[in-house]
């Protein structure tokens with residue numbers, strides 16, 4: 001019997017828009033805008049200048065920091081601009097703009113074929129690092145760092161996070177059906193690097209076809225495919241670890257503290273492509289959905305393609321969107337421009353009409369307790385929102401476990417007073433991180 005996690009919610013999954021839509025490859029963009037920061041950690045520094053000719057897969061920005069991930073050109077062409085430009089998760093970011101030469105030529109030596117089983121763990125991690133792979137579920141944590149736990153952390157289990165619990169998103173689902181073999185190889189590679197003998201694939205039970213395909217693919221291996229009850233945020237790492245292994249990541253801790261490493265579906269495919277074929281991370285599968293998109297689709301997109309071009313390929317908007325979100329509606333980031341490019345962490349673009357947006361005026365907390373019941377981390381979200389309003393930064397951190405909040409949005413979703421609890425949490429965290437606070 002599977003253990004469940006505390007709280008959680010059951011939002012309408014709205015996956016029907018793209019559930020049956022096979023992954024399409026749109027025509028190449030005329031130009032790409034490639035930000036030099038697409039990961040958690042140090043931004044990269046451009047190593048190309050205006051006028052340079054580049055090939056697909058060529059490194060165009062890098063850094064010496066351990067916590068970084070290099071950036072590659074996603075097309076062949078000419079660098080026409082290097083400047084601060086709009087970015088999907090921050091106001092602006094330095095970006096390299098490349099005009100497409102239409103040839104789509106790889107850098108020399110790519111793709112190749114490696115007998116990856118002959119490589120050792122360090123060689124594989126180095127390939128993953130040089131390929132610019134980061135967590136593609138949205139967190140964008142550099143993968144080589146995640147695969148390098150300190151010596152005192154004994155890792156004994158690997159978990160493939162195939163829950164895809166965010167409403168509307170079906171990119172992982174489609175990849176499980178269409179890129180099955182690459183997932184299996186990616187999982188084998190990760191388990192070799194970590195030297196673990198036990199693996200899990202966690203899939204929510206609203207995707208029975210993916211459960212079936214994954215069970216078939218991993219039959220006879222030491223990887224167990226588990227159909228999980230559909231409950232948001234099942235795909236949060238801490239929830240998945242709890243449900244699959246009954247281990248609890250300590251407050252302020254990481255999965256490696258309980259012997260686990262978790263990777264997303266798209267990330268394991270990128271690992272397979274890099275290690276077996278020498279292909280760096282230059283494209284990703286993104287779901288384009290929502291009731292305001294005329295033809296919702298799952299698309300394989302080159303990094304740097306503008307949101308506007310992506311939405312045009314889906315025949316534009318069916319109605320004026322009230323909100324356009326990068327990622328899913330629970331944890332995604334609202335966008336104010338369609339001129340931002342696809343970056344490595346864009347799992348979805350969701351455009352919602354005014355009727356589909358749960359908008360309205362925020363009012364005072366009525367102490368109904370719904371947010372407390374919904375919180376998977378056992379926090380008191382109502383208090384966090386009140387402390388945010390009152391700017392009680394220290395109290396939120398020390399007495400209400402502020403940093404244990406995973407920003408899943410379950411509290412905000414359930415709140416009848418429409419309180420922007422996650423916004424308050426982000427504000428409180430930022431203030432605590434900015435400087436030692438006395439309040």
Ligand code: SF4
Nearest residue numbers: 375405406408409411
């Ligand atoms: S956003 Fe934070 S406080 Fe709100 S439900 Fe999720 S973990 Fe709890």
Ligand code: SF4
Nearest residue numbers: 365366368369371415
């Ligand atoms: S759900 Fe909203 S109104 Fe109810 S206790 Fe939480 S913050 Fe207050």
